[in-house]
Amino acid sequence: MFKKIIPKTRSWLTTYLQGTYNHYLCYLPQKIGALSFYMLKLLYSGIKLDDAQIPTLKKIEEDALVVYVTRNKSLFELLFYFVRYQLLKLPFPQIGFDYRVFLWQPVSRLIKILLAHVDNFLVHKKLLNPYQNDYFRKELLRGGSALLSLIEEKGFYRRFVKKETDPLQFLIRMQQSTNRPIVLVPQLMFFSKNPQRTISSLTDVLFGTETNPGRIRRLVTLFKGPGNVFVEISEPVNLQTFLANPENTDRTIEHQSLLLRRNLLLQINRHRQIITGPVLKSRIEFKESILTNETLQQLETAFAPPAD
Secondary structure (H helix, E strand, C coil): CHHHHHHHHHHHHHHHCCCCCCCCCCECCCCCCHHHHHHHHHHCCCCEECHHHHHHHHCCCCCCEEEEEEEECCHHHHHHHHHHHHHCCCCCEEEECCCCCCCCCCHHHHHHHHHHHHHHHHHHCCCCCCCCCCHHHHHHHCCCEEEEEEECCCHHHHHHHCCCCCHHHHHHHHHHCCCCCEEEEEEEEECCCCCCECCCCHHHHHHECCCCECHHHHHHHHHHCHHHCEEEECCCEEHHHHHHCHHHHCCCHHHHHHHHHHHHHHHHHHHHHHHHCCCECCHHHHHHHHHCCHHHHHHHHHCCCCCC
């Protein structure tokens, strides 16, 4: 009886999984369900995206592989770009590098993901990995867009201690093996135009800063003053151009990825400061800055009374 059941079960499972284990929580299908999409559309309806920003995305080459870049890891932002850019008929991120999306997945897809991971472990005695299985590469070449975050709480531990794949290194290797340009598009979401402060308040400690708010602060800001939340699109970075730069050509992939991460963070931080202004220093910091100023020190030395 088992000899009959097992082949039939495997045949059914293969058909149900469409002959592949490539079912991951880091991917969102375009059709997540009418109700789910409407709820997200309603949630994000108050967030502003200036029409003047749209040409920045439309001028990207048609054959380019688009990867949106955010400073901090945020499922809230991933879902916003997924919904808003889809409504605007722009490339919208369906892939989130090192993201896991549970709540907004269709139930049928969650079942496929579970079965794929369990069956793969039972058969191959290892966990599924979208980097090793070439899943990300295939999805991007097929025309899907992605989102990548530069900073996350456990990012350093994952990359340098656990030696997991760095998504920037993955993109650099992919760019070296394809003629299609990979374009990185930095995205900034603002919850306030107030300048960032060097000293965090108690509210910042408990609920996150205005630059990187926690879930509660983010939702309170969104519902209390949705007009204060807006998105800026920074200048896209062509990965082909970056790698062709003579300063980068002879470097290792590890070094190239570090430079790329630093440059992207610098661009995002500068763009943010253009909107909010420089970081506000405390009174003590201002006092120390003035008193330790090199010019002031020279004047103090010049006018100091002669020693006895």
